Amino acid sequence: MFSALPLLAGLLLVAASLTPSLIPRDWLTQGVLAGASMAAGYAMMQFLLAVWRTLEIPVLRGRAARAAHAVLAVPVLALLLRCVFLADEWQNSIRARMGMPDVEVASTTKMLATGLAVFLLLFLIGKAVQALFDLLRLRLARYIPVRSANVLGLLLAGLIVVFLTRDGVVNGAMRLADSSYVAAQHLTDPSAPPPEQDWRPGSAGSDISWDLMGKPGRDFVLGGPDADAIARFTGRPAKQPLRIYVGLAQDKDPQARARVALSEMLRVGAFDRKVLVLASPTGTGWMDPASYDALEYMQGGDLATVAIQYSYLQSPLALIFETDAGLAQTEALMRLVYDHWRSLPADRRPRLYLHGISLGAWSSMHSFNPFQMMNEPVSGAFWVGPPFPSTLWRQANAARQPGSPFILPRIDEGEVIRYASQFAAPDRSGKPWGRLRILFLQYGSDPIVFYDAASLWRAPQWMREPPAPDVSPRLRFTPVVTQLQLAVDMLVATSAPPGFGHIYHAHDYIDGWVSVTAPQDWTAEDTRRLKAICGTNGRMGCENR
Incomplete structure (x- = not known):
């Protein structure tokens, strides 16, 4: 046989x-x-x-x-x-x-x-x-x-x-x-009632449907620290952070969902905040509280975060089968928000940042149009766990300085683009940022980032260099087998503990946000205290102390 x-x-x-x-x-x-x-x-x-x-x-x-x-x-x-x-x-x-x-x-x-x-x-x-x-x-x-x-x-x-x-x-x-x-999204049958506060999406005064928002969106809108928790942490008066989320079921058309999001931003005063973040969720619509909670603490609550769901699938499935969905959605939202933001007086605009995790990083990068923003660029971008097909990420890697490692490249003097990991802080070079700050946070053990289709017949570039601290020194290249191993690794990438694989730790988000947004009057002691309440005891977000 x-x-x-x-x-x-x-x-x-x-x-x-x-x-x-x-x-x-x-x-x-x-x-x-x-x-x-x-x-x-x-x-x-x-x-x-x-x-x-x-x-x-x-x-x-x-x-x-x-x-x-x-x-x-x-x-x-x-x-x-x-x-x-x-x-x-x-x-x-x-x-x-x-x-x-x-x-x-x-x-x-x-x-x-x-x-x-x-x-x-x-x-x-x-x-x-x-x-x-x-x-x-x-x-x-x-x-x-x-x-x-x-x-x-x-x-x-x-x-x-x-x-x-x-x-x-x-x-x-x-x-x-x-x-x-x-x-799993509990559409039309939410476990939590609509919020009573008028400034929250899904409330009686909002055009965003609470029933159609989906569980990831409802968790995001209701989660995070409130103004009192932030004030107790900073010792100064704080604002209530604004979180805006539009569910995929809100409308079939990405443009229509983007218009609803912009209308809600105008309704609740998102453009009156000091910081505005255009965030792209993961494939299922999940928003990692480890990132957003930390940012709200360090900005004193004076910010607004807006996101639109574009898929129900896990990121690896959405990456393969719904490739264009996230790209079309982030592009539509970015175009509307950026045009309105640019129409505001320069001294009255919030600082505008792009943010995405996993598949959200890829779609967020797609919405970043340097030709559109050449005269009036956004303040920065923080992209975490960028999937391997991401065009902008690949272009940045191709421009790395000779001799710099593939997993943590150096791009020129680090004025515009930097890379960080759990073992390498964003500001480790000590050199100042330029006008635009772009940061990639990626772990050497993350297969979503470092999968290589050509590993079917040749070793990826990162396997030809000394391994990262979180990668086994016993790892070796084998034609065909390495391809299968990396494919399996992608499927189980979220089974690693926080701080490894595709599970990004709150402490690394904190270092990244401090570097990219440069919060006012922020000190190293503030960073230490924030890390003490974020990502502890297996929590993804931060404790509201």
């Missing part, structure tokens, strides 16, 4: 899949990865053998073939056993850097069983596809030459598989995911 060489190729990739990557893997995740790696190795070797036979190159047969397979099996099995033996140690090399406990003692057995099950499932699927191909080519061979029948049969089989997976399995799964996330 199984062919020897493809099986050995699969086992080689299984061994490689056990090596560490960016995110620690539990036994289930590692088992799925091992099974997928084995199936990939098996399929690739089957393809190479098919090409070999098509070219009519002689092959070993009979006893000679069995002897060759036995000789090859010895080093392959020896390598596999060594990798299985070291698998826990490799995973622990990542977990130790993230302050996580060691893997379970019995995880290896469960992992191997899961990997075998996944491989068998994928093998059966492959056999079904091959059977479809054989059926088509044999039927076509009755009417056309064999070679033409083989080519046409392969094309037809491929089209059928694509149709079934894309329009059947994938779209069905997307509809199921979309409906489940919609249900």
Whole structure:
């Protein structure tokens, strides 16, 4: 049933899949990865053998073939056993850097069983596809030459598989995911009543529907520190921060949602605040309280934050299947808000900042138009965990100074663009900012940032440099396997503890906002005190003391 060489190729990739990557893997995740790696190795070797036979190159047969397979099996099995033996140690090399406990003692057995099950499932699927191909080519061979029948049969089989997976399995799964996330938003059935304060979105005087705002939006609007909590922290009178959020269900048209947001900003006086933040949520519409709570404390509450939801899906799914949704929404909001902001007298405008986390960083970057803003630029931008396809981020990386690390590039003298991580503060160079401040916060262990499609055949640039402090020094590049590892890492990127992977810590937001917004009369002691109440005891936001 199984062919020897493809099986050995699969086992080689299984061994490689056990090596560490960016995110620690539990036994289930590692088992799925091992099974997928084995199936990939098996399929690739089957393809190479098919090409070999098509070219009519002689092959070993009979006893000679069995002897060759036995000789090859010895080093392959020896390598596999060594990798299985070291698998826990490799995973622990990542977990130790993230302050996580060691893997379970019995995880290896469960992992191997899961990997075998996944491989068998994928093998059966492959056999079904091959059977479809054989059926088509044999039927076509009755009417056309064999070679033409083989080519046409392969094309037809491929089209059928694509149709079934894309329009059947994938779209069905997307509809199921979309409906489940919609249900999780509690649309039309909110657990909390509309706010009584007239200045809050969703109140009786607001054009924003509370029922259609969605749970992430309602949590954002009702959350955060109030004026009293901020005043107790700063020791000075404080204002009530303004939080404006428009749900995706408010209107089908991104332009219409943007107009509703602008109308609400004008209604509650958002442009009268000292600081105005145009924020882009993550895929589900979530607004990380670790970021927004901290900023409201350091600005004395004298700010307004506005955001519009553009998807119900988790960021990795929205990135693939709803690529344009977030881009269209942030562009629409930015155009309306920037035009109104620019129409105000220069001495009466709030300082305008762009902000986004994960997929929100990507869409926020898309709305940043330097040609539009060349004469009157915004004050700055703070983008956190920028996804790898982000055009502006990639352009900035391409301009890095020679010799600066890929994960923390230096762009000129750092007057306009800077990079920071949990181990590198934004202002570590000691040099002054320019007029426009753009900061990227990214962790070396974040696969959403450092995934590279070309890792299918070559090592990403960051793997050719010394590893970041939160990356295992045991990480090595393996063609195909590294691609699968990074893909799995993206799916589980939020399983890391705060401060690693794709979970950004409140303390790093604080350093970033202090650097980008330069709050008035702010001191290093203020930063220390704010960090003491933010991101503690597993909280994502800040305590209202």
